[in-house]
Each structure stands twice: as C-alpha cells, then as structure tokens.
Amino acid sequence: MGDTLLYLEDLQPGQHFVTATYTVTEAEIFSFAREFDPQPFHLDDAAARHTIFGGLVGSGWHTAALTMRLLVQSGPPVAGGILGVGGEITWSAPMRPGDTLHVESEVIEITPSRSRPERGIARLRNDTRNQRGETVQTFVARIIVLRRPASRA
C-alpha cells in the first residue's frame, strides 16, 4: 500500500488493501454498549447466555466503528480522507471479547462525478474478519474520492 496518497485516478476495480489487526476486549465491548447500545447481550455475559447469541457479543455499531478506525489508520491512503456517503452493512457473525479483527478492502467500482469534476465516488467492499477468518461484518461503502489536482498531475 505504501504512503502515497490515492486519488480517484489511482483506484481501479480489483485493487486490494489489508489493514493492521486490532484485538477488542470485554471492557471495550461493555463501554461501547453502555454508551451507545445498552442491551443485555452487549452488557452482561450471564444475561447474554439466555439470548440467541449464547454469550456476550459486541454491538454491530462497535464492529463498524472499529472497522472505521482500522481503515483510517491502516487502510487505503485515500487523499482527503475516508469520506463515506453510505453503503450496505451486513453483520454475518458476532464480534466476541478477545476477537482480533482486520479489514480486507476491494475496490468494486469508480464513478466520476458529472456535476463536480474534482471528485468521484468509489465503491469499496470492506470485509471485517476475525482471527479464524470468519467475516463478522461486510460494509460495501460509497466514498467520495478527490481527483488529482491539475497542478500535481
């Protein structure tokens, strides 16, 4: 991946990026859930055993937030930052305490803007995987990407 900033012209379908890893703790799962998703299966291991998860799991939004941090810190070095306008998110397996996550990204599609010549939209598929290779989250994102400024072309 290197440190060179990526502009719209540098992205093409099929490109792959892999982030660093991050291990989430039970304390972090509790902390996020208390603040943003206070439900028993995210807050209390004993209570979570009686739910469909069979034990404590992280909030899907916690998975999403950790995915974003991995992308910002060690994902594709998109010029101007990672500016999402939306996407399709799927939580296919729970994130559990002690899971070590990483994100694998693939460029799906590039669409130059017709109204804003200085930018375009990239579709990126971001699979967040745990230490067993299981996909815990897929986020097919639409992000704004700047074109390379003419003076630096």
Place this chain on the structure above:
Amino acid sequence: MGDTLLYLEDLQPGQHFVTATYTVTEAEIFSFAREFDPQPFHLDDAAARHTIFGGLVGSGWHTAALTMRLLVQSGPPVAGGILGVGGEITWSAPMRPGDTLHVESEVIEITPSRSRPERGIARLRNDTRNQRGETVQTFVARIIVLRRPASRA
C-alpha cells in the same frame, strides 16, 4: 408506543415510531472521533474549515451509534431487543456540534422465517433528523423479531 413489547405479529407495514431527542456536544464528537474515526474534519474545527464540510462534523458512525441509543431507549419496544442483521445506511447531511437528533421509524416489510418458525425479519426505515428537520442519516435496517410465544398468545 406504550410499554407493551412488540412481537412479529404486532408489526405491520406503515407503523410509525418516534424517539426522544438527544443533543450532541462538540466534546462528544471529539471523543468519538479520537477513539474510532481520527480524521481532521472530526477532530479539529480549524482544520475542518478547509475540508468539503466547511467546519467540524461528527463521524457518520457516531451518528449511527447515537441513532442506535435513541432506538434502544425510546424506539419501538421490540421483544428480545433490537437485533440488526444489516441494512442500507445513507448519510445525507453532516451531524454538527449542538445538533438535537431524534429518530423516526417506519415498518416497511415483515418476512416470517421459513426455517425458524419462532422468528422473522422486519425491515425498518429509520430517519435520523436534526432540529431543523433535516435528515442526517437514513438506515433501512433488517432486524430479527421474535414471534409471540405460544403460551402467551
């Protein structure tokens, strides 16, 4: 809405729910960004003025997390909790410091599970709006909803 728990049989397309409100502070926007989305437009008002946002904005994932808290605390009282399996998220306007958010939800579709007779999937459109009525986020969620247990039917 009341306090009565909602089972799959209680939901039908067109039902509406409205949450309480929540006002997000600049300190909360900084705190979330430092932990999960450390980019200049979420971390530094002066730096954010030179980005496409023209000033500090909250992370889209912060909007999503605050939306979840509003739904859990004052949204539709779904039996068994709000268990998302995924959905389509769109950030149509930035969340800025001092914004007062609420969530308006509408049931879109109910699909009983064929393999798991005790549950089904509801599609819920959740519009997160600010104090000016602008939609900052739309999340069309797919959530697991339990059928009413036979003993309580």
